[in-house]
Amino acid sequence: MDLKRRDFLKMAAGSGALLAAGSHPALAAPRKELPPNAVGILYDATLCIGCQSCMVNCKTFNSVEGGALYPQKEGIPYEFPRPDQRFWDRPVDLSSNTLNVIKAFKTGTGVNKDSETDGYSFVKRHCMHCIDPACVSACPVSALKKHPDTGVVTYSKDACIGCRYCQIACPYNIPKFEWDEALPQIRKCQLCNHRYAEGKYAACCEFCPTGASIFGKVTDLQAEAKRRLSLKEGTYQAYPLQTVDSKHTIPTRVARYLDHVYGLAEGGGTQYLLMSGVPFSSLGLPDLPEEAAAAVSEGIQHTLYKGMIAPAVLLAGLVFSAYRSTKNGDE
Ligand code: SF4
Ligand code: SF4
Ligand code: SF4
Known part of the structure; x- marks a missing residue:
């Protein structure tokens, strides 16, 4: 030839x-549309006090090591994978044992909350539940799926072949691999979907004492984020606790918000939305185009x-x- x-x-x-x-x-x-009954989380860094209750309860209700020590009571479905390892820990990043992490940003003397000058802010990182998830697109055996109604991105260990393409594809570096297990899985936040059948929701929101993390329908969370951006800085306003439609509210002084809700557009949009007083890039969130990587x-x-x-x-x-x-x- x-x-x-x-x-x-x-x-x-x-x-x-x-x-x-x-x-x-x-x-x-x-561009993909938001599923009809999409649920998600709104995290408001200006309300976050960095107490890490969300982290501890994420571990507890998702059976990963390092959660709080709860007594095993009848009717309470959670348990520790290794009873000899009931301890508090202080993880600095996501891992196969940490599906949710609170990180801190600090500049200069770090005394002014939500300020870029001599200031600090917290940020809560976990799966974004992307509207068009790259992990789902990359998985060759559909071990990762996006629920057509709620939009929650779930993982099936039975289908997974351990290729870790999802880790490479995710623009937020979220899926983690259990390197230390004989039969390793991918671990990531599944928006506590195992709790919905019993009328519960994301544990990180249920146990957040300030309303910094709230759960709900994504359309309601988007409206709540817009409402917050319209509030007058320095006034006291009612912020819902636990869920976006909660009757329980907490009066809080309105901080200076950045005029940007992260996740409305980034990477094709996400069901986890974030608000902050400091630029999201300072909080370690990637500056993504509006097109989804997938x-x-x-x-x-x-x-x-x-x-x-x-x-x-x-x-x-x-x-x-x-x-x-x-x-x-x-x-
Ligand atoms: S953040 Fe990453 S792991 Fe989560 S849905 Fe998006 S692509 Fe998948
Ligand atoms: S939704 Fe559940 S799994 Fe996801 S970060 Fe919150 S507590 Fe953890
Ligand atoms: S529980 Fe709420 S206030 Fe405490 S660290 Fe988590 S998000 Fe922040």
Whole structure:
């Protein structure tokens, strides 16, 4: 066959250009809609006191090590995976044992809450429950799924083959792998969906004493975030506790908000929304475009396969490999 190395490289370069073109937003798959009964969390860093009650109760109600010591009572469904390891811990980041972490930002003397000058702020990190999740898109065996009604992104250990593509795909670096287990799983927040059947909701919100973390329908959380942005700084206002529609409220002095709700647009939108007085980049949240990473990669895949570009490149590769072997044989 008269295929020269130069011809093959030219062909590969051409397909590289097509791949580059594929990253253009125009080739991204259409933006996905919020599921009809999407639930999520609104976290307001200006209300957070960094008590870490959300972290402890996340561990307790999700059976991961390091939760608070609760007595085992009849009818209480949670238990510790290792009874000999009931202790409090202070994790500094997410891990397979920590599905939710409170981090602190500090600048200068760190005395002014929610300020970038000599200030500090907390931030609560866990799965964002993306509207178009890259982890779901990347998983080759559908071990990660987005619920069509609630939008909660769940994980099935029975389906998982341990390839960890979800870890690479997630733009927020959320899924964690159990490196120290004989039969490892991926661990991440599943929005406490195992508690809904008993009329409960996210444990981190149920046990937040200030209303910094509240659970509810995403449309209601979005409206509550807008309401907060319209409040007059320095006045005392009623903030709901635990859930967005709660009758229990707590009067709190309105802080200076950044005019931005993180998660309304970032990465195609998320069901976990954040408000803050300091830039989200200072809190370690990535500055993402409005297109979901999953939409861009799906757009590229569809474009490549629609035009039979990927199979053609693969075939060219095989042909070149065969040509090289034959040539070596001749020599
Ligand atoms: S934050 Fe990461 S793990 Fe969570 S849904 Fe989005 S892509 Fe998946
Ligand atoms: S929703 Fe549940 S699993 Fe997710 S961070 Fe809150 S307590 Fe943890
Ligand atoms: S429980 Fe509420 S106030 Fe305490 S650290 Fe968590 S989010 Fe902040």
